[in-house]
Every structure is written in C-alpha cells, then in structure tokens.
Amino acid sequence: MYYFIVNKISGNGNGLKVWKKVEKLLQEKQLNYQMRFTERPKHAVEIAKEAASEQCYAVVALGGDGTIHDVANGLIGSNIPLGIIPAGSGNDLAKALNIPMDYKKALERILMGKPRKMDVGKIGEKYCITVTGIGFDGKVAEVNNTSKYKNWLNFIRLGGLSYGLSVLHALLNYHPVHIQLKIDGKTLAFFNVWLIAIANIPNYGGGIKICPDACYNDGLFDICIVHNITKWELLRTFPKAYKGKHVFHPGVTILKGKEVEVTSEWPMIVQSDGEVLTKTPVNVTIQKDTLLIM
Numbered sequence: 001m002y003y004f005i006v007n008k009i010s011g012n013g014n015g016l017k018v019w020k021k022v023e024k025l026l027q028e029k030q031l032n033y034q035m036r037f038t039e040r041p042k043h044a045v046e047i048a049k050e051a052a053s054e055q056c057y058a059v060v061a062l063g064g065d066g067t068i069h070d071v072a073n074g075l076i077g078s079n080i081p082l083g084i085i086p087a088g089s090g091n092d093l094a095k096a097l098n099i100p101m102d103y104k105k106a107l108e109r110i111l112m113g114k115p116r117k118m119d120v121g122k123i124g125e126k127y128c129i130t131v132t133g134i135g136f137d138g139k140v141a142e143v144n145n146t147s148k149y150k151n152w153l154n155f156i157r158l159g160g161l162s163y164g165l166s167v168l169h170a171l172l173n174y175h176p177v178h179i180q181l182k183i184d185g186k187t188l189a190f191f192n193v194w195l196i197a198i199a200n201i202p203n204y205g206g207g208i209k210i211c212p213d214a215c216y217n218d219g220l221f222d223i224c225i226v227h228n229i230t231k232w233e234l235l236r237t238f239p240k241a242y243k244g245k246h247v248f249h250p251g252v253t254i255l256k257g258k259e260v261e262v263t264s265e266w267p268m269i270v271q272s273d274g275e276v277l278t279k280t281p282v283n284v285t286i287q288k289d290t291l292l293i294m
C-alpha cells in the first residue's frame, strides 16, 4: 500500500489540482493506496507517524518543502521510504534530487525506483532536510509566514510576489550581527553577519544556489556565511546566487563540517526548510544516511 499525504494549499492551491490528477492515475493503475489531506500546519507530522505504523511501501508527500519537512519528521526512524510529488512553490528538495516536476514521472519514480539514503540535519528534536538559514533569511521566513499580504496575494494568485515583498521588508529592518561559529570543535568569529546557511542540498528559496557544492549524502554540511557587506552590495550580489556565483564575492565564506554551533550578540531567527524553528544560540548536527527517499 502507498500512503499519500496531501497539502491542498501548497503552491497556492496547486496541491489539490495535482492530487486530483494523481488520484485518477492511481485508480487507472488499480493501485492500493490511502490518502489524507493535511488540515493545519504540522498535521503532516502526526499523519506520517500514523502511516509509519502501517504496512506501506512508501509514504508520499504531495506538496512543497514545508510538507516534506513535516512528513520526514514523522517518518524518520521508521525505515519507510519517503516519496515526493512536487506541488509547492519552491520545490527545492525535488530540484536537488532530480525528482521530476511532472506528477506522472514523479509517481513512476515512486513506483519503480530504488530508495536512496539521505543525510538530514538535527536541531534539538527536529530534523531539517534541505537548508537551515540563520539571520536575514530566518527574518524573511518569519515576515513571509506572518504577513497579512501573503493570504491576500495568494487569493489573487500572486503568491510569488509575497516572498519578494518579504525580502524587501526584512532588508529594510535587518541589522547585521557579530557571531561566533563553532564547526567540529573549531571556533571562528565573523563580524557584521547577514546570514549563515547550513546546507544539506545546494538550493533554497525556490532555486537560490546558496551552497553550490552541497551534497545530500556526503555526511557533511556546506556552510555559507555572508558578512561585512553593505545593504547595497548585498542587493547587487543577490541575483548571482541563483547561479551560485555569489561565492566569489569577498563577503561570502564557504566552509564544511558535521556539527555547527552558532552564537550571536543578540538572538537571530533560525529557519529550516522554510519553517521558523527557533533562535540562536543553536546547534545543528548532520545525521548521516537517516532518511530513505524514493
């Protein structure tokens, strides 16, 4: 049996549309499946835990990276593979793992493919699958998730605009911070830090290649620190990050490690997989080969 967890509202309502097509296909193929819609944020964690106690070949997250984050957090430890049918706005994990955006091909891969092992990050009791962003992009996630314009823009089908507005909003109000970074026991100091991205895959934010060489199964995080750079310079360099070319800027440092501890002169917001998790101080550790992905 295949168990589908569907976030109807992912991708500004794309989740429901994709599910209707997938459902038709499953019925045509006469496959044995079960489906649950998520009814609230974090509901997918509970559903995935229930699904993990059943005899299933895979639990499939139909939605974006937030849905995958929740389903993975419910599944880890169960040895049941996670399937992905992309239906979100960013779909960064699917992009990094070469999972097809087309629902038919994505389903085919779940039915025919071999599971592969993936590393995940761990913060407290929570697992993060893609990228943990601290500082500026934590602020962007917070502004975006709590903004009044997000729902309104989603309603008139301009949801994509809300992220851009949140970036501008965060940029106007954000002040760089002095931090201390401890990577695998070695302490480093960075001044005027805009963000620290601790990455298990190269991309986040719908295709920003923040750590171009990050690899999902190498047992390491790639860590990007953006520091000592003016607001204007940040804005000018930002577009380069879509091709991973920002790494050549002197204000960008890339490091690697298995355990990262961040302390800062005042608390910085921490987001993982686009969800606001906590504030600094924070400790992130790599958990090698912890999630099975179809």
Ligand SMILES: Nc1ncnc2c1ncn2[C@@H]1O[C@H](COP(=O)(O)OP(=O)(O)OP(=O)(O)O)[C@@H](O)[C@H]1O
Binding pocket: 007, 008, 009, 010, 011, 012, 038, 039, 040, 041, 042, 043, 063, 064, 065, 066, 067, 068, 070, 087, 088, 089, 090, 091, 092, 274, 275
């Ligand atoms: N029924 C629901 N009502 C409100 N929020 C929900 C519901 N179901 C799931 N959610 C929340 O919706 C959020 C967004 O989902 P998701 O990330 O999958 O879509 P997205 O933001 O469009 O895609 P992406 O993250 O790839 O850009 C998640 O944080 C999830 O917890």
